[in-house]
Amino acid sequence: MPATARRGHRGDTPPPRTAGSESDVLRGFLDYLRDSVAAKVEGAPEPAVRTAGVPSGTNLLGLLHHLTLVERATFLGERVTDWRATFHAAPADSVAEVVARYRETVARANDVLDTCDDLAAPVPRPRPDGRAPTVRWALAHMIEETGRHAGHADVLRELIDGTTGR
Template identity: 75%
Template sequence: MPGTPHGNRRRDTPPPRTGNSETEVLRGFLDYLRTSVAAKVDGAPEPQVRTTVVPSGTNLLGLLSHLTFVERSMFLGEDVTSWEATFRTAPTDSVAEVVAHYRDAVERANDVLDRCTDPGAPVLRPRSARPAPSVRWALTHMIEETGRHAGHADILRELIDGSTGR
């Protein structure tokens, strides 16, 4: 039954065992969180995936849309004029499309990160008039940002159909 402790339970996927370098550990945890949050949205039922059940107006599809913009801003240097607007999706945007856009942004971000060899150096963003943060700062921030919203997604998905687990 949705919304009960006996809903659709998946086993938790444990955190990754990555390489020993600082960058390998940070990227491993970020990719783990990215995969977790995308899985929470992928396959979520309409219209509940875009329905708000909390006073802030947050919904599951909007969370993934927001994270797509954060990835693009942080690693690709794209400007965002309204962070609040990044939480909204068009009524015509399907779950599959929003998930695909997120995965594309992650892939493009990882392409940038693959060229960054020094965690203390600035992120090598393809375009931006703004100064880039260090790779270390960007990865740490994205772990925090993605983890925070993955937690929101966990709760929202459980409220939608009882689905739990990573």
């Protein structure tokens, strides 16, 4: 194992043990993934955190910025007109600002979810021009979306400074 990977190794955190309800399991896994992806971005050095790590142009800070906007669209009803543009944070945004914005958005999304007792009901969000997805679909989608990008973040962070683990 290269010294850089050993130096930046964080211990792996196992998946959560949640209560038995479907909602508790879904929300527990989503929060686990949310924490994992935010931890990958926290402390990542400039300018590498916003430098493309793969030919597609994907970068670590852009992934978290994108996930912030997916959370806002899914749970808060915000409209996104250019999804491709969401993969790039503004040049003036610091790592700490993007992480804080993500965590604040997650807290707001969780406030919405705290009002949801029925997973088959639509997400209560202010968007009069379209139907909201069910809470179950929104949670499953966000687990898939966040998990997919958490995997990308794992690879990108290791390429930046050798940091591994969840």
